[in-house]
Amino acid sequence: MADAGKQTMADANAKAGSQAARPLSPHLQIYKPEVNMVMSILHRITGSALYLGTLLLVWVLTAAATGPEYFAYVTGLLGTWPGLIVLFGYTWALLHHLVGGLRHFIWDSGHGFDLKTIDVLSWGTLAVSTLLTLAIWGYVLLSAGGADL
Numbered sequence: 001m002a003d004a005g006k007q008t009m010a011d012a013n014a015k016a017g018s019q020a021a022r023p024l025s026p027h028l029q030i031y032k033p034e035v036n037m038v039m040s041i042l043h044r045i046t047g048s049a050l051y052l053g054t055l056l057l058v059w060v061l062t063a064a065a066t067g068p069e070y071f072a073y074v075t076g077l078l079g080t081w082p083g084l085i086v087l088f089g090y091t092w093a094l095l096h097h098l099v100g101g102l103r104h105f106i107w108d109s110g111h112g113f114d115l116k117t118i119d120v121l122s123w124g125t126l127a128v129s130t131l132l133t134l135a136i137w138g139y140v141l142l143s144a145g146g147a148d149l
Helices: 036-065 068-078 081-108 115-142
Strands: none
Touching: 036 068, 036 081, 068 081, 068 115, 081 115
16 A cells, blocks of 8 residues: 555455545646647537527528518617627637637647647637637628628
């Protein structure tokens, strides 16, 4: 045995009706959040959010196929401030997931595994997705499409 009161994995023997002593899995309390860890989590979250955004897209397309009155109703809802915030979030989720996918594509090709490049790609994913989102929404709001806002 290692210490007087402690038992190692090698020393743990399960007896009939008892649980074997097993180590706890490391969790967020143990690991310091690194940027690549946060981007990995955000990649999964944005991937899930895209399912909900796709339902919005289906709703708009269904409204367009239903008729002009219902289409005006749906686009009117999405044109409110809460609707625009949802659409802005959907745009960012889509672009963040896209850029994160490109980052993973680079890794899948066997490149970019040194720690500095991992951090640059992770921060770059956040920066590029945010800048592209702001560029798209800036264009929409400053063009004729955003004149009603």
